Amino acid sequence: MIEVKSLVKKFGSTVALDGISFTIGGGSIFGLVGSNGAGKSTLLRSLAGIYQPENGEILVDGQAPFENSAVKGKLFFIPDYPYFFQQSNMKEMADFYSKTYASWDAHRYQELCSLFPLDTNARIINMSKGMQRQVALINALSVRPNYLLLDEIFDGLDPVMRQLLKKLVSSEVSERGMSVVIASHNLRELEDLCDHVGLMHKGGVVFEQELDALKLGIHRVQAIFKPMPTQDMFQGLDIIKQDSRGSLLNLVIRGQKEEILEKLNALNPVFIELLPLTLEEVFISEMEVAGYDIENILK
C-alpha cells in the first residue's frame, strides 16, 4: 500500500506538491490526471524515491522510499523520457537490470521479448519513441515489481501496443496483485485501465476516487423547460457546469442519478435526459471547478 501524507515538494520558491494526501491500495491501478504542471511527474518521482520531499511523508508498505534500497527494490519507475545507456541494446539493459534487481525474471523477459516486435540487438537510441517505451516496459515487467510507476506511458505507442500494454499490466495486477500508478493525459486509455483516479491541479489533489464511483457520481443532464426555471429553483442540486442553447439546458451535476432526476422532474421538464460522463468530461468539469479557466483557453 502507498500512503501519501501531507506531502510537500518545492523547487526553489515553486511549490510543486502542496500538502497532498491519498492512499493507493494494493492491487489497484491508480490513474493520475491533471493539468500541465499539476505535479503528477513530481509525485511519481517522489514515490520512486528520486525526490526527497521537503515535508510530509510517503510510505510504501510502511517505509519511505528515499534512499531505501529495500523499498526501491519493489518499485519500478518508467519516466516520461526513459533513459538508456549510450549505445546500449536491449540485452545490455536487461543485463544491467538483472544485476540490479533481485526480483529480475529472465524467463518473463524472454516471454515479453517475444510479444513485442523488437530487435534485442538493435541500439535503443536508434529506436522510435514508442519502441523505446516498449523496451522500458519489458524491463519493468521483467523486474516483477510490486509497484509500477508509469509516466505518460501511452505517449508514442500505437493502438495495438496500447492494448497490449493494458492487457499485460492488467494481468500482472490480477495475477500478482501489483499496484500501478499511471500519470497520463490520455484519459480515454486511463478510463479503460484504472480503477482509481486522482485529479491533481496546482500541486494539490482535487479529488481521489474509485473510477466507477466517480463516473456514477457525476452526470450530464440535457433538459427542456417551459418556462425556464429561475436559478434559485435549482437549489439543492450540486451543479458543476451549466449552459443553455435556446430552451435546451445543459447541466453537469454531481450526485446520485435517482436523486438528480427526482429534483429535476419536480420542475416539470418538457424533456429530460441523463447521460454518463466520460473521464475526459469529468476531468474538464472538475478542472473548471478547481479554477482552470478552460473557456478562456479554448477561445
Added chain:
Amino acid sequence: MTSKTSSNNLRGELIQTFLWELRHRFGLIALFCGLHFVTLPLVEILAMNNAQRTNMESGYVIDMSQRFLNALKVVLPLCTASLSLLMVLILSVLAFQYMHQKRSVDLFHSLPVSRSALLGGRVLSCFVALLIPLVLNFALTLVVAAVYQVAVSEFMGFFLTSLGWVFLMACASFFFCSFMAVCSGTTFDMVISIVVVNITYPLMILLGRATAGMIIPGMSMDLDFQSIPYTALSPFVASYLPLIYGSLEADTFSSVAFLIWWLILSVVMIVSALYLYRSRKSECAESNYAFPIPKTLIRFVATTAAGLAGALIFHSTFGSTTSFFVGLFVGSIIAHIIAEAIYGRGFKGLKKSFAYYGIFLVAFAAFYGVCVTGAFGYDTKIPKAEEISYVETRLNNVGNIYPSNGFSIMNEKGNSQIAWVPQTVREAENVEKVTALHTLLVDEIRAKGYPYKIQSSSFYSDVQLTYHMKDGSVLKRYFSSDPISHDNSRYDEAVKAVTTTKEYKTSGNALYYLTPELIESIHLYDGSKEHILIPDQEKLQELIDALRLDIEADNGSFSGNYDYRNSLQLNFTTRAVIPAPGSELQKLVGNYTGKIRIDAAGIAISDTSRTKALIEKYGWTKGTSVTATAASGLHTATTTAAESAIRLTVAN
C-alpha cells in the same frame, strides 16, 4: 518524512556498481595502457637503444643507468603525469555525467542502490582504472631496465616514489573532480569548474604574494611552488611540481608536508563528495549548481586572480598606484562578468551577481589595507640578536661581493643534493651587525613613506636574511634596497660592516672546503680564450691558498662593475671523493657514506693580486693549457657524471 538508508545491502550494491562500472571502463583502460606504454617503456627502449648505439659508434661511454634515469625524469612529468590527469578528466566525465542529466537521474536514483554505493562504486572503479595502466607500464619499464642491464636498485626508490606520487595525485585529482561533480548541475559546469580552479587558484596565490611583496617591506617573492599554499586547491598543477622540481628522491619524499596535505585533502574531498551526494537534490540535474560552494569559490578566485593580473600588468606598464587600481578593476570586472555568463548561462542574473563582486572588493580592500600598514607588524619584526642561532645572509649587488651564497654537496653522480652549505653569520657580534642592517633597512623604508605604497617588482631582492632562531623557528625577510640605497652612506656602512667580517666571507664559500684532491681540472678564461688546466696537487693548494688570502684581505671596495674582457674566470671541475674522516666536509654530510662532489656558482673576488700573481707565475694564461686531445679526453670523462663545478670570477 522518515528517511532510511539500507545498510544491509550496501556492500553488495557497492560491489555490483563497481563491477558494472569497471566492465564498462575496459576500453578506456586499454587505451591508456597503450598510451602509457608508448610514453614510458617505449621511450626507455628508444633511449637505451640510442645509448647503446652511441656507445658502439662513437666510443663515448654513456652510463646506461644514468640515461635510463634521465629519460624517466623527463617522461614522468611530461607524459605519465599528463596522461594520468587526462584519464582522470575523461573518467570523471564518464562516471559522473549521469547525475547531471534529468533522464539518467530518473533511472539511477530510482534503482534499489543507495547513493553511497552508486558514487562509491564508481569512485572505486575509476580508482582501479587509473591504477592498472600505471602499474602495468611501470612494471614493463622495470622489465626494460632488466633487459638492458640497468642497475635498477640505484633508482628503485625514485621509481616507486614516482609511481606512488603520480597515482596519489591522480586519485587526489579524481576526488577533486568527484567533489566538483557532486556540487555541479551539469557536466559542462563540472569540467569548467575543475579547469578554472586548477588554473586560477595558483595564479591567485602567486599574484597575491607578488602584490604583498611589492607593498610590504621584507616580503619579497619566495618562489617555493612546492609550499602548500600555491597549489593547495589545485591538484592538477600540484601533480607536476615534485616531478619537475626533482623532489622525489631516492627513498624519501623531500616535501613531507606537501605529501601529507594531499593525502588529507584527498580523504576530505571524497568524504565530502559522498556526504554531499547523499543529500544532493535529484532535481539539480541540468541546473546551474547543486551546492553553491564551488560557484561562489570559483567566481571569487577567478575574479581575484584576473583582478590582480590586471593590476600588476597595468602597474608594470604605467607605474602608478592609480594604474594598479584601474587594472584591478578592469581585470576583476571582466572575470566576474565572464564567470557569471558561464555559470548563469547568460547575463540574466548579472545585476544580482554584483553582490558577490562586492565581496571581492571588500576582501581586496581588507587585503590591501593589511599590506600597506605592514601586515600586523610583519614589516617591523626583527628578531633579537640573543635569540638568533644563525642568519643565512645573502647580500647581492651591495658594493663588494662575496656572494658565494652557499654551495651544494652532491652525490657521486651529481644528481642528488646531499647537503646545502649556506652563507651564514653565527658569531654574536656579527649577528648584531646583521640585525642592525635589518633595522636600518626597515627604518629607512618606513621613513620614506607610510602607509606603504606599491613598489616595483617583488621578484627582485638583494638583501636576503633568513634567521634561524634558537627555538627552531625560521624567519625570512627579503628586501630590495633600491628605494633607499642610492647615495646612502649609512646603508653602505651597515652593509660593509657585515660583508667585511671574516665569517661572512668564508662561510658557505666552497673555496674553504676545497682540497686539491677534489679538483679534477680548472677551466680558466682570461677574457679572450679558455685554458683547461690540470695542475699538480701542490700548485692547486697554492692556488686555493692565494684565493683564500685574496678573499680575506678584501676591504669591500669592489664595485661590481668589472670589465669581463680583462677579468679572469676560474671554473673548478670537481671529482667525487669520500670526505676524509673528521674533515669539515665529512661533518657537513653527516651519515652519508658515499662519494661526494662540490657544486658552487658565482663566486666573485675584487682584490685578486695574489691569485693573479700565481697565475702569471705559472703562466696558466700563456700557452700552458692542456692540449686539445687532453681536453677532449677530459670532457669525455665528465660527460658520464654531472657537471659539478666551482666557478670564480677574478676581477682585474
